[in-house]
Amino acid sequence: MELLYLRSRLADILASDLGKYPGGIPAIWVTPPEPPGMPEGLQCIIQRVSEGSLELLNAGQRLHHRDYIVTLTNFDKKNSLLQALNKVFQHFSVKRYSYLPITEQTYEQARILIFDPIVFNGV
16 A cells, blocks of 8 residues: 555545644645644644564565554544544554543544555565
């Protein structure tokens, strides 16, 4: 899965949940660079560089365990991330996620690792 495809799929899946940045831009962003401001509602940030590791397989092949890091932040204290999280879980292979509930000092947030393994043929 390529980064642009992931961004496009997330934008489609979360279309009814996403907030807006100033100027009416949907609050989904690939970083770096930084987003264009603080959104109203739900924000989806996709980290440009994936996490991962390499594993040697047979016949010179290598398996790249690649995880895209997606962070959902809810800037609307009246709503919950639950609906958006469920949509992501239904459409992607989620390896792991962590959840931070809303507090007086922080917004509700979830950090999601979307698993996307790739096999490379050796030389």
